[in-house]
Amino acid sequence: MASQNPIAPSPAAGIYGGSVFANVVQAPEDPILGVTVAYNKDPSPVKVNLGVGAYRTEEGKPLVLNVVRRAEQLLVNDPSRVKEYLPITGLADFNKLSAKLIFGADSPAIQENRVATVQCLSGTGSLRVGGEFLARHYHERTIYIPQPTWGNHPKVFTLAGLSVKTYRYYDPTTRGLNFEGLLADLSAAPPGAIVLLHACAHNPTGVDPTLDQWEQIRLLMRSKGLLPFFDSAYQGFASGNLDADAQSVRMFVADGGECLTAQSYAKNMGLYGERVGALSIVCKSADVATRVESQLKLVIRPMYSNPPIHGASIVATILKDRELYHEWTIELKAMADRIINMRQQLFDALRARGTPGDWSHIIKQIGMFTFTGLNTEQVTFMTKEYHIYMTSDGRISMAGLSSKTVPHLVDAIHAAVTRMK
Numbered sequence: 001m002a003s004q005n006p007i008a009p010s011p012a013a014g015i016y017g018g019s020v021f022a023n024v025v026q027a028p029e030d031p032i033l034g035v036t037v038a039y040n041k042d043p044s045p046v047k048v049n050l051g052v053g054a055y056r057t058e059e060g061k062p063l064v065l066n067v068v069r070r071a072e073q074l075l076v077n078d079p080s081r082v083k084e085y086l087p088i089t090g091l092a093d094f095n096k097l098s099a100k101l102i103f104g105a106d107s108p109a110i111q112e113n114r115v116a117t118v119q120c121l122s123g124t125g126s127l128r129v130g131g132e133f134l135a136r137h138y139h140e141r142t143i144y145i146p147q148p149t150w151g152n153h154p155k156v157f158t159l160a161g162l163s164v165k166t167y168r169y170y171d172p173t174t175r176g177l178n179f180e181g182l183l184a185d186l187s188a189a190p191p192g193a194i195v196l197l198h199a200c201a202h203n204p205t206g207v208d209p210t211l212d213q214w215e216q217i218r219l220l221m222r223s224k225g226l227l228p229f230f231d232s233a234y235q236g237f238a239s240g241n242l243d244a245d246a247q248s249v250r251m252f253v254a255d256g257g258e259c260l261t262a263q264s265y266a267k268n269m270g271l272y273g274e275r276v277g278a279l280s281i282v283c284k285s286a287d288v289a290t291r292v293e294s295q296l297k298l299v300i301r302p303m304y305s306n307p308p309i310h311g312a313s314i315v316a317t318i319l320k321d322r323e324l325y326h327e328w329t330i331e332l333k334a335m336a337d338r339i340i341n342m343r344q345q346l347f348d349a350l351r352a353r354g355t356p357g358d359w360s361h362i363i364k365q366i367g368m369f370t371f372t373g374l375n376t377e378q379v380t381f382m383t384k385e386y387h388i389y390m391t392s393d394g395r396i397s398m399a400g401l402s403s404k405t406v407p408h409l410v411d412a413i414h415a416a417v418t419r420m421k
């Protein structure tokens with residue numbers, strides 16, 4: 001009899017049209033990564049992808065840094081390299097060097113052994129592990145994120161178990177920082193609340209506080225006991241200098257207080273697909289840091305057990321060798337400079353074309369993105385008519401642009417702002 005056969009189809013299977021998942025609804029594409037999906041489907045030869053924040057060369061090609069190729073060669077040629085599991089916390093060298101990179105070689109927090117660093121799956125994974133640690137062990141479960149911010153932030157923190165609120169950040173009328181709004185909202189936050197800060201090159205606005213404003217933010221946050229959680233996804237991409245771009249974080253560490261930092265090597269080493277990053281929690285004492293690290297292991301182990309070895313080995317190889325490190329800083333600066341050059345070219349071309357509007361924000365904003373001010377309808381129009389792909393909030397990745405594609409983008413923007421006000 002069929003019913004006695006353990007691999008016979010269940011009589012219930014047919015109820016759902018053959019699949020027990022038949023009632024699963026189609027989910028929307030991701031607002032950022034979905035732009036690349038749509039771009040890949042478009043057969044147009046003039047299409048340009050300015051969606052995802054990923055560096056492209058003048059020829060529009062993805063770039064593997066020369067220093068990364070060199071480090072990979074060294075790794076491949078080293079027969080002592082094995083593929084064993086890493087510890088739950090990742091590669092020890094990588095963790096030490098990552099903390100040094102963001103906090104500075106002479107950071108007292110590092111010297112006093114009060115930083116717990118764990119290797120995570122790039123910036124996203126670091127934010128997620130940090131968020132989950134806070135949800136389990138920190139007394140205040142509300143995290144304030146800037147308005148606007150990277151679209152994944154609210155989802156990552158909500159799923160980690162935190163409650164997400166926003167603070168004012170950007171003023172669309174000035175296309176600059178809404179500093180008064182920011183201070184007012186952080187002043188009104190409950191004592192102890194967590195505050196997500198972009199260490200530099202704020203995504204999507206390209207607007208960062210000045211050092212003076214950072215100092216005021218620090219004073220306010222420390223006076224209210226607000227806990228800083230830095231997202232550092234673009235160290236080196238704002239100014240072209242790794243130390244200058246870590247200033248905000250270092251100010252908060254220098255005062256002896258506690259903070260979290262999520263680092264990503266996706267952009268600054270071009271290691272997007274290697275998924276290599278680090279979460280550091282700066283604590284008041286070495287003893288606390290040790291206990292914090294023990295709990296981070298309990299967050300990580302049931303989530304993905306331990307992190308991948310290859311990307312972290314590349315980063316550690318580069319960071320610990322003077323010459324490779326130097327070569328990296330030069331290649332990083334070249335990427336940052338090309339983006340600055342694209343800003344100037346786009347600005348000049350819009351001016352020369354007489355496109356209505358003040359486009360000076362293109363050269364004032366910093367980092368990988370320009371927050372153009374184009375609205376959703378204008379973006380849809382540019383995609384449909386000109387095959388320009390960008391996120392619906394009007395953000396364009398300057399790194400996706402080249403001298404060759406600037407004229408086409410200017411045509412598209414000109415048509416969008418003159419035809420669709």
Ligand code: KET
Nearest residue numbers: 032052053122123124150203231233264266
């Ligand atoms: N933080 C910020 C601010 C950020 O822009 C990104 C990525 C990340 C973290 C995470 O990057 P990871 O690859 O996990 O290290 N932003 C670009 C890519 C993406 O959306 O995944 C983007 O905004 O285009």
